[in-house]
Amino acid sequence: MLKINFSYFLYLIFILSFASCSNDEEEGIPEPKDTINPTITCVEPINVIVNIGTTETRITYSTPVGKDNLPGAITEQTSGLASGSLFPIGTTTNTFIVTDAAGNTVSCSFDVTVATPSEDKPFSLENGVGIPTGKKWTKVENLSDEFNNGTFDDSKWHRDPATDGFGWIGRPPGLFEADNVSVSDGNLNVTTLKYQTPKVVNGKNFTHGGAIIRSKNSGGVGNYYECRMKANKTVMSSTFWLAFKENCPRKLELDIQECVGRVHSGTDTWANNFDNIYHSNIFLHKRTCNGVTNEEKRSQKGVTLTEKNYSRYFVYGCWWKSETEILFYLDGEYSFTLTPPTNYDIEGFITMAIETYDWNPIDPNSNLFETGSFDDLSTKYDWVRTWKLEDK
Incomplete structure (x- = not known):
């Protein structure tokens, strides 16, 4: 009996010793250290x-x-x-x-x-338009408007295409009409609409209304042009540009911003982001004059936005720095530079046109024109400002 107990005792000692050694060995092995850093991504500015x-x-x-x-x-x-x-x-x-x-x-x-937008110089953030040494920006009053008086200023702007010197009444099916222009709550408003009965003007059929506003005074090279604009929500455009009268054989066009409020399945593929874009064009249009023909040429660039053009007011700016260099700005920050396809050396007229396009046609599946609010259907301009450089 003692022999059996002694053997059992030795067996227990062996088991316990083995277990102790195993624990010592396990405790002696360090756990692997996590050296992989976590990751985090912030939103854009x-x-x-x-x-x-x-x-x-x-x-x-x-x-x-x-x-x-x-x-x-x-x-x-x-x-x-x-x-x-x-x-x-x-x-x-x-x-x-x-x-x-x-x-x-x-x-x-x-x-x-x-x-906040400055009232004594172009709106500019850290990377915005600068001021050349020895110069200062001075507002050109007859090409600027804060739209705070509650009435349309007929001394500065045309809203009737029959009297603005260009005579363009719109691209069918969108007709430019002065009745669609108003000033209220510190904004110039251009309100789009669908006619209950189509209108026929000059033999052309128009189903929708927009408007075109042009400055009565012209501006030229060296100036900075800017506006604070909120687009309408429709397929029709919201624009800010300079129009130039025929200068045989040159017909120029400087689009500072051209966008729409809505795209759909019928929109041309290349324009599928035109409801969230800052897009600029510089044209030499095709014209024949005195036997000389200019083929159409253009320079263009765009920035795709993370917001819809109608989501808020954006500030669109353009420094027509020289005849061969034009700089574009968005919300006070430099965006890009375009080189004109010909020398831009004649004066143009500020233009705000809310129009229709064949590349973004009226969508028959949308009832926005029937159900949209005034704000939904209106392009709003908080202000338009023009600046020139002068010696200090």
């Missing part, structure tokens, strides 16, 4: 323009959330303001940091810039 006198505005953005290869990562905002907060005038830098369970960290930042 946000630039918002508010009315003069506004001190803050509510901004909503997609809050960044970090990711990691293992569970347990935590994302915190370390500077700036949360989405949905009231952001003050100026630039607010928002920084987010993500920390994983192993203590690895990574961060990202983005700026929210809230600005």
Whole structure:
């Protein structure tokens, strides 16, 4: 009996010793260290323009959330303001940091810039139009309008195509009519509509109404032209450009912004983003004069936006710097430069046309013209400003 117990005792000692050695070996093996950093991506910079006198505005953005290869990562905002907060005038830098369970960290930042348009120089942010040494920008009053008087200023603008010196009544099916132009709440409004009964003018059939507004005075090279505009929501256009009268054999056109409020299945493929775009053209139109024919040439560029053209007011600007160089700006920031296909050395007239296009035809499946509100159907111009450089 003692022999059996002694053997059993030795067996237990052996088992316990083996287990102890196994635990010691396991405890002696370090766990692998997580050296992989988490990841986080911030949104693009946000630039918002508010009315003069506004001190803050509510901004909503997609809050960044970090990711990691293992569970347990935590994302915190370390500077700036949360989405949905009231952001003050100026630039607010928002920084987010993500920390994983192993203590690895990574961060990202983005700026929210809230600005008001200046009334004594072109609207310009950090990368906006500059001021050449020894010069200053001076507003050209007869080519500028704040639209704050509640009435249309007939001393500055044409709204009847029969009297504006060009005589273009619109591209069917969109007819330009002065009755569709109004001034209210600090805006110049051009309201689109569908006629209950089509109108026939000069033998052409028109089913929808728009308008064209032209400056009574002309402006030339060296000037900076800008407007603060919110597009209508329809298939019709919202534009800001310079029109030039025939200069045999040259017919020029400088489109600062040309967009639409809506595209659909019938829109030409190349224009499928024209409801969220900043797009500019410089034309030499095809013309024959005194036996000389100019074939059409154009320079164009565009920037696809993350917002619809009707989602808010945008500031569109153009510095006609020289006869061969024209710079374009969006919301006070430089966007691109275009080289004209011919020397741009004659004066043009500011034009705002709300028209129809064959490449974005009236959509028969939409009832927006019947159900849309005044705001839905109207292109709104908060202001139009023209500046010239003068010696200090």
